[in-house]
Amino acid sequence: MDAITIRGLRKSYGGRPAVDGLDLDIRTGEVFALLGPNGAGKTTTVEVLEGFRHRDGGEVTVLGTDPYGAGLRWRDRIGIVLQASGGLDLLTPREAVASTAKVYSNPRDVDEVIDAVGLREKADARIVGLSGGQRRRLDVALGIVGRPELLFLDEPTTGFDPQARRDFWDLIRSLSGEGTTIVLTTHYLDEAEQLADRVGVIAAGRLLALDTPAALGGRSAEEATLSWEEDGARRSVRTATPTAEIASLAARFGGEVPGLTVTRPSLEDTYLSLISPHLTDEAVEVPA
Incomplete structure (x- = not known):
């Protein structure tokens, strides 16, 4: 069974479609990256999948259940890392993670989670004093402490330094190696390329392309x-035959070809070519 099945998903705000007949399957155990410009319908789609927003039409199944109105047993199986969280300033990361762990039936060890997100040195500091990047690490910790079967990550590394x-x-x-299905939204194309088994690109509430990062939009077949x-x-x-061209150049130079480089369109190039016709569309505002 796929972890997520979407058929004909529709959602409008003020008469304007934010998601317009979306069909999508996300396989159990894969890392799936959902990409798109601001106003593309990513947030609405993910909120429907998380059970936080009612849809206008279509069918949605997440872990075998309609997420809207799903009960606590279903929520025990998912983890969510939102773009931002609040109301925790007076707690420490250890207290926040420990408190969240109590909600789940089979949580991870609190110290293990704190170490995994790199907050050991700040584990007992007040959250109000954490930097933006450290708060983001705490958001991730809260999302994974329940040992979820399905994890939603919304722009998870915003504010992180390169390391x-x-x-x-x-x-x-x-x-992912433990079998967790992960749905990732990100504006970092290198992040999607590094992590995702498959990538879906949406704009104006519709799916434009779906494939592996290497093959998206016919990228692997490009010259x-x-x-x-x-x-x-x-x-x-x-050239469509770079290996043959390199062999010809090597023969001409009698060995190494000075300053040789071989490039294909990057994931960013392909992504921008897919969404560029839709960038002039006015974004649909999503109500809180």
């Missing part, structure tokens, strides 16, 4: 660009 992001990626890979140094100038050629 903290790499550490977080290792944590996500570890959770490669070979560049090298010759006669004091930088030369380039686009």
